[in-house]
Amino acid sequence: MNCGAIPAELIDSQLFGHEKGSFTGASDTRKGWFERADGGTLFLDEIGELPLPAQVRLLRVLQDGFVERVGGQQPIRVDVRIVAATHRNLAAMVTSGDFREDLWYRVNVFPILLPRLRERLEDIPALARHFAQRAANRFGLSYVEPTVADLAQLCDYSWPGNIRELGAVIDRAAILGNGKRLEVAMALGFGGSLTAPPPPAAIPSSGAIPSSGAIPSSGANPSSGANTPGANSPGTNNSATAAAATAGLAGAATESPPSDVAEAMVAARGVDDVLASRFLTLDEAMKAHIERALIATRGRIEGRTGAAAILGINPAHLASANA
Numbered sequence: 001m002n003c004g005a006i007p008a009e010l011i012d013s014q015l016f017g018h019e020k021g022s023f024t025g026a027s028d029t030r031k032g033w034f035e036r037a038d039g040g041t042l043f044l045d046e047i048g049e050l051p052l053p054a055q056v057r058l059l060r061v062l063q064d065g066f067v068e069r070v071g072g073q074q075p076i077r078v079d080v081r082i083v084a085a086t087h088r089n090l091a092a093m094v095t096s097g098d099f100r101e102d103l104w105y106r107v108n109v110f111p112i113l114l115p116r117l118r119e120r121l122e123d124i125p126a127l128a129r130h131f132a133q134r135a136a137n138r139f140g141l142s143y144v145e146p147t148v149a150d151l152a153q154l155c156d157y158s159w160p161g162n163i164r165e166l167g168a169v170i171d172r173a174a175i176l177g178n179g180k181r182l183e184v185a186m187a188l189g190f191g192g193s194l195t196a197p198p199p200p201a202a203i204p205s206s207g208a209i210p211s212s213g214a215i216p217s218s219g220a221n222p223s224s225g226a227n228t229p230g231a232n233s234p235g236t237n238n239s240a241t242a243a244a245a246t247a248g249l250a251g252a253a254t255e256s257p258p259s260d261v262a263e264a265m266v267a268a269r270g271v272d273d274v275l276a277s278r279f280l281t282l283d284e285a286m287k288a289h290i291e292r293a294l295i296a297t298r299g300r301i302e303g304r305t306g307a308a309a310i311l312g313i314n315p316a317h318l319a320s321a322n323a
Helices: 008-016 052-064 090-096 101-107 121-139 148-155 162-177 184-188 238-253 259-269 271-278 282-296 307-311 315-322
Strands: 041-045 081-085
Touching: 008 052, 052 101, 090 101, 121 148, 121 162, 148 162, 148 184, 162 184, 282 307, 307 315
Parallel strands: 041 081
Antiparallel strands: none
């Protein structure tokens, strides 16, 4: 039973069962998971997702060995071995008050800690071959054995998504390779046809700002030593850095016309109209710069080849800006 996949109002019915007519929609008597697992084992996946009221009732079953159906009056004796799993840190949840301390001591009888995939790289070759076989069967492709180079690239990756991410990467590599090879590099988000975006245009120094007003004269003109995206020197403000760089990008994307043409444009349309037509707003320039990075990385935000690393900003900040 996946404790995180059940609405809070249905947890009691799923775990302990209910009597006919006990609530709207209860047209029949239903045995809960504890009754159905009587004499056997019940696996409670994601036990850390249980709300606190349900934790109280679960503790009673574990302590006394009795369940009571929703709407029922008679306790029912059950003999069930519990195996629980979670990706959360239950000890930390106890400290924060999100998990009952007495239930934690009750379920923490014999803990089995599974290390993360990046902590057991020796398992990757066997897992990669298994997922490659699964991908071949699933997509109707020829089975392709991962090469030594493929395995080296897989072992060099940090695997924040653990085994689920490895399975998805091998599926993607099999599809990209079309049954002829595994495109592991491309599936991981680097190599292949992926290229880093070109560096942004240099930001002009205060003495080289064109008189046409490429950067407003508000006293906030960047100096020649302004950081480009990706610079992470101490004291650097990433937001200000990105803003300065995108301002330079806006000026580079719309090069100034020759002086005689500019003078003619000003004479015909006025200074304000010319400036409004020649320069992007700062928000528009930042958006265009971020979009270039996302296109170059095919939408990848995190990781050493993601857009956040290229732009030199926090991945969470980039994800919120992209949203």
